[in-house]
Amino acid sequence: MAKVRIGHFVEAQILEALNVDYIDESEVLTPADPSLHINKKSFEIPFVCGAKNLGEALRRIGEGAAMIRTKGEPGTGDVIEAVKHMRLMNSELSRIKNLTKEELMNTAKELQAPIHLIEYIHKNGKLPVVNFAAGGIATPADAAMMMQLGCDGVFVGSGIFKSGDPRKRADAIVKAVSNYNDPKILAEISENLGEAMVGINVHSIEKSDKMSNRGY
């Protein structure tokens, strides 16, 4: 997996030429376009994109994203934003499922999302692509919590690499995702992991400095 800046389609072309497995069009990097994301339909390589609510997820899928992840707040080790984004997405999904057909176009308008994807959710009650948790996951329990909230998988970066023993923590987080519903195993694998990353409280970050506000 390799990251490109939001909207930077030439970086994506280069990564595709390098034959990477997939591309993350990521808010962690400074956006390259003031209003547009990459038209991911013009690429063969699959893309993952961040979203903090359903409308954003559906706009990215409409542009061709093959996978979605919560934005969370990357680099903080504070899981609260990822939880917020996942809960919001879940409640919007169940709300749309329970709407009448007549209400769908207005919902598409409200969420600024493609109508055909709103219709898909109304029928199936879920996103048409997988949804990962990302942005602030730092412990095995965080990872398991995101899985119990309905994510299909978990991305962890600094939560592992800025911890005291990255190897051990990576190993434990992988096992936590496999056994996310088994508190006994979660307790065992959470032992002796060394220092967790030094966290940053999301509430101490100015709104304008939040990476999750990047993207359109």
Added chain:
Amino acid sequence: MKKIGVLSLQGGFKEHLDMIRKLGHEGIEVRKSEDFNNLHGIILPGGESTAIGKLIVDLKIKEELINQVKNGLPVWGTCAGMILLAKEIDNRSNTHLNLMDICVKRNAYGSQLDSFVTEAKIKYISTKNIPLVFIRAPYITSTGENVKILCKIDDDIVAAREDNILVTSFHPELTDDLSCHEYFINKML
């Protein structure tokens, strides 16, 4: 109604469980030894063979899985599942479950960009063409004498059976076609 386990540590287990339930059977997520109780068969899904291979050791279910299959439990490995079952892996000295007399090549078609969908008939499984989804797939480079080859694509072996073990390089669980699951459940269990 049969009880069919799907190894659910990593990879595409949910999709297999959906197919099993669509065919009216009970799908069980297998993560620990107790989950093997009274299974009629088990599916090893696609995913990352290295990650799954490590997890079955760390979570202490590797021996149970080997014993169950040696004692006749029908097993079907798709993609990474095929690699787990093989007795030989091209360019690697280590194997995982070491149960089926085949040599497999990992990422045999190349990287993600070389993933593809095609169609073919599969001996004993389908009389018409069915969709075959290959995602960074392995294929079989050689087989032992008791292994029946079920399908080849461009001369490469992508489906085979040896007694109670079935393997496919491709992912039937990612299509709407139920033939492979029907074969495994109705003919092997």
